Amino acid sequence: MKVNRKAAAVAAASAAVLALASCASSDRDSGSGSSSGGGGGGGTLTFGAAGAPAVFDPFYASDGETFRVTRQLYDTLVMFKPGTADMTPALAESWNNSPDGKTWTFNLRSGVKFSDGTALDATAVCKNFERWYNQTADGLAGAEYWSSNFGGSKVTKEPSLYKSCTPTSNKVVVQLNRVTSKFPSVLGLPSFSIQSPTAMDKYKANDLKGKGEGIAYPEYAKSHPTGSGPFTLEKYDTANQTITLKRNANYWGDKAKIDKLVFKIIPNESSRKQALEAGEIDGYDFPNPADWNSLKQNNDLKVRPAFNVLYLGLNAKANPKLKDLKVRQALMTAINRPQLVKSQLPEGAKVADEFMPDTVDGYNTSPTKYTYDVNKAKQMLQQAGAAGMQIELWYPSEVSRPYMPNPQKIFDAIKKDWEAAGLKVKPVTKPWNGGYLDAVDNGDASSFLLGWTGDYNTADNFIGTFFTETTNRFQTGQYPWGKQLSAELTKADSTVDEADRTAQYKTINNKLVTEYLPGLPISHSPPAIVFNKKVSGITPSPLTDERYNYAEIKK
Incomplete structure (x- = not known):
């Protein structure tokens, strides 16, 4: 399913290392460190990566660590x-x-x-x-x-x-x-x-x-990637867990200002922070929001524009009471989203009123907005015959996502709010790649925390990804409006006239939070990327699409 590819982006590190280990060069880098060398005067920039690339052929990839490297090669x-x-x-x-x-x-x-x-x-x-x-x-x-x-x-x-x-x-x-x-x-x-x-x-x-x-994987994908990008692959050193790229002197565009770009694989976020502070690396991304202020003191922390959504998915097959729209609306009304954003998410995060950011064409600037009102939520549950109902609330462990830096704390905040509305909340947690995603896809979770970071700027990439198919994580096929929603999304995506298409998506976005409400949009969070102050020239990207040929290192 389309949603799956982003879900496993960071968590594939261990398997990815093994995938390339048998074919990569074991020669050790003779350089002295992150920003010191460079025969061309540009030096070497070392970036702390959360994991190894699965392959060097991006056509056969779906993980962010592969794309981070291959964006520089192709x-x-x-x-x-x-x-x-x-x-x-x-x-x-x-x-x-x-x-x-x-x-x-x-x-x-x-x-x-x-x-x-x-x-x-x-x-x-x-x-x-x-x-x-x-x-x-x-x-x-x-x-x-x-x-x-x-x-x-x-x-x-x-x-x-x-x-x-x-x-x-x-x-x-x-x-x-x-x-x-x-x-x-x-x-x-x-x-x-x-x-x-x-x-x-x-x-x-x-x-x-x-x-x-x-x-x-074939030999090409493991050892011989050949593109037209600003860098070329020099070696993958499995002993030191480093991937070294060198400047492509014949690049057609803006040639790299640095001589070499090294990705050093450091799976643990705290270890990446320590490596930056020790001068072993020049930068890393997705720092813990709790560390932002301390990192800013001695480094250049850049906040990427938020291009994601955290949502709470609902599945009435696992809990039939969720078929009642009034119950779903009550669950939304019972969550103090402004407080959750303020207390659990990084600076610049904001409440989500729809399932896509407001920068995407088709966003509806005047949909029905849900405000926190615990007494109203209690009344709605009472009217629906669901007062005091039990509901499972699923959240993942062993993962940190840009839209969900600490799943446990976000779960705790929602659980507290729902219990204040009289609900009996049963916690369920599984490792991200150890059962959580499979359980959600199999329809086992009645309510679950997940999200999405956009690939490109279209409404189809957000709500089309979530709701077009009749069988999806929201199980929309079980509702009488499921096929209608899918048809509406397909029609909008197939509309040639841009103004007409945008108008259709605005209508759909309003229906998604009023007539349909297959889940609860929670927030949009800006992830960060941090470099030491010697590094300049890199523009933070909402797509994590940073281009390192523009990087410069002060001597």
Whole structure:
């Protein structure tokens, strides 16, 4: 399911290290540390990563640690403007579409080459599209972002959004089988990086075998990533748990100002903080909000724009009383969200009135808003015949998410509020990757804490992800309006006219918190990234899409 890929982004560290260990270089870095060296005068920047990348081929990845590295190695046709989730040119200087929204023409930059010297031209771009579309069943199992956004493949004969790619001079013409609001923004995702056809053929990039934890990655994905980005892979040192990238001197864009970029794998957040304070690394992200003030004293802590939502999902299959809209509204009214945001979330967090941030087109600025009123909540529960009902409240352990820095404390706050409204709250917790996500997906949890960080700036990427399918984490198929909501979302996504599409999403967003209320939107939280004061030039991204070719290190 589309939601799953973000859920496991940070927690895959241990398995990822093993996946690459057998093929990576064990040569030790002869450098002396984080910001001291650099033959070109730019020095070396060392970043503390929470885990190892699963692979170096982003097409077969779904985890944030892989994307952090591969964003520096590859380019995409479009990208996101630094500091925003808005689309801007990259390998494609411009593009246009046919009136029906199904044919897109991309005008490519001239003179771009992959790091192996292969020309990045229209033929190379179309070979990438055809590679994506010609995946076997094993390949599709590994290519989660393709499956989630484009559907099936030519080989499996399953329906796909993609139809064809035609190279014409320095242009590519991409045809789709249907209209979607996600195109072409989706092409800015790192999974759809443009890679060297020469290198992919040489190192058998498509030779992926197996599924799940049993995937065997080809040589290309493990050792020979070849893109057109500002850095190239120098080595992966499993002994020291470091990945070293070096400046691509032939990069077509703004060449890196640093000589090398090192990602040092430090799974524990407290250990990353200690490493920064000791000068062993130059920066790390997702610092504990409780540490923000102390980190600011000696470092440069940057707050990323909030592009996420924390929600409390409800599943009436696990608790039939939740089928009553008045009960769901009472649960919402009983939560003191302003106090929760103030006491449990970082500076800059705010209450969520909808299931997506207000920066996304289609956000409704005047929906029905729920205000905290414990007495009103009690009355509503009484009227619904649910006064004093028991409800399970699920929360994950062994994880910290940008939208949910401390799940236990958020759970405690909601439990206290619900109990004040007369509810009997039964706690249920499981490890994030040790049963929690599976239980939620299986429909075992009647109420559960989860969230989402957006991939790109469309309403479909938020509410379309959550509610389009009749079988989803909110179990909307059980409600009489479930199919209607799915149809409304599909219609909006397929609308070519932008103004019309935006108006439809505004209507849907209002219905989601009035007529439907399949869950309770709680908050939007800005995650942070911190560097020592020697580092400058890096713009914090709401998509964690920081570009390190702009980084500078003071001597």
